[in-house]
Amino acid sequence: MHLCAEFFFRVRVPPPPTLEELLQFYEQKWRSEGYESAEEEANYKAYGREILTAFWEIHGRDFQMPLAVEKIFYIDVGDVKLRGFIDRVDKLESGGLSIVDYKTNKELFTTDYLEKDLQLTLYQLAAEQLWQLPVEKLTLYHMRSNTPVSCPSRGQPQLNDARQLVLDVADKINCQIFPATENDYCPCDFPEHCPYYRHQYRENTSETANDEAQPIAIGGDEVERYVSLQAQIKALQEELATLRQEIIDYCEAEEMKRVYGAENEITYQLVDITGYNEEEVRAFLEPEGLWERVTGLDQSRLKQLLADAAVAQDIKNRIQSLRQIISTQQRLLVKKRQNDDKAP
Numbered sequence: 001m002h003l004c005a006e007f008f009f010r011v012r013v014p015p016p017p018t019l020e021e022l023l024q025f026y027e028q029k030w031r032s033e034g035y036e037s038a039e040e041e042a043n044y045k046a047y048g049r050e051i052l053t054a055f056w057e058i059h060g061r062d063f064q065m066p067l068a069v070e071k072i073f074y075i076d077v078g079d080v081k082l083r084g085f086i087d088r089v090d091k092l093e094s095g096g097l098s099i100v101d102y103k104t105n106k107e108l109f110t111t112d113y114l115e116k117d118l119q120l121t122l123y124q125l126a127a128e129q130l131w132q133l134p135v136e137k138l139t140l141y142h143m144r145s146n147t148p149v150s151c152p153s154r155g156q157p158q159l160n161d162a163r164q165l166v167l168d169v170a171d172k173i174n175c176q177i178f179p180a181t182e183n184d185y186c187p188c189d190f191p192e193h194c195p196y197y198r199h200q201y202r203e204n205t206s207e208t209a210n211d212e213a214q215p216i217a218i219g220g221d222e223v224e225r226y227v228s229l230q231a232q233i234k235a236l237q238e239e240l241a242t243l244r245q246e247i248i249d250y251c252e253a254e255e256m257k258r259v260y261g262a263e264n265e266i267t268y269q270l271v272d273i274t275g276y277n278e279e280e281v282r283a284f285l286e287p288e289g290l291w292e293r294v295t296g297l298d299q300s301r302l303k304q305l306l307a308d309a310a311v312a313q314d315i316k317n318r319i320q321s322l323r324q325i326i327s328t329q330q331r332l333l334v335k336k337r338q339n340d341d342k343a344p
């Protein structure tokens with residue numbers, strides 16, 4: 001899409017290319033890699049043709065020669081040399097400049113996105129250095145809908161912030177500080193240097209395995225073993241939960257408290273968990289002005305209250321009298337069987 005827009009506007013004199021020439025160029029530049037099927041590729045190709053046809057109709061109608069197309073720039077920001085390409089620069093009737101950047105994003109841009117877009121800010125810096133003319137308009141051109149979304153140029157504070165950002169980033173690059181941040185465009189062109197992707201490019205992870213100062217080298221086998229162990233643990237946990245319930249059900253049904261294996265025995269217990277009923281405690285503590293100290297009936301806060309020497313003993317006694325069974329847990333206690341305990 002970028003190349004086609006460039007082809008359309010990069011003419012020495014009007015008129016621009018015809019629709020046939022534009023679509024022919026599109027066919028020549030089309031790359032078939034990356035599509036899941038021939039059908040998907042054909043759909044995308046047809047979609048691209050539609051976009052370009054609309055593009056040609058809109059811009060062919062009142063074609064204006066741009067000032068520059070796909071313009072390479074080198075600018076100085078402090079000691080830093082910044083290089084880039086601006087898709088299109090137009091000269092406005094006022095004498096100022098208009099910068100256009102083509103985007104193939106799915107969604108249309110929000111005003112906020114447009115006003116904060118760093119790329120446009122840097123383009124403004126570059127264009128004003130290159131042509132010594134003021135930039136008056138910044139545009140992100142949404143190719144899919146052929147919609148230009150524009151805003152006025154940046155003010156000095158935003159330009160200064162962008163300059164400072166360039167200096168900071170350059171400084172960090174010089175100091176080798178550039179933490180990788182995963183994003184929608186990963187992997188980039190440098191996956192072999194990236195902490196998220198570098199492992200895939202290691203030829204032999206056992207290189208460092210024999211050096212005691214180094215951690216054990218992790219290769220693909222270890223990764224797969226880890227995942228496999230996790231899956232086994234999950235399956236075992238499920239099996240354990242099922243068997244546990246079967247033992248409990250059996251003990252309940254047969255009114256037994258213990259079951260025996262060849263080496264081990266399992267005792268079935270019902271353990272009462274005691275605590276306090278929120279409504280009852282609240283009804284008692286609120287009139288005493290103590291409810292805030294245990295708001296929401298936090299059992300640990302209630303324990304603190306009971307341990308507090310400043311709280312009257314009769315209050316503590318009355319709270320403790322409210323203690324009751326709030327749930328019952330089923331437990332299985334496993335023990336090794338004694339030798340003389342085993343069945344013959």
Ligand code: SF4
Nearest residue numbers: 180181186187188194
């Ligand atoms: S692949 Fe790594 S270095 Fe490249 S953009 Fe993603 S996180 Fe950054």
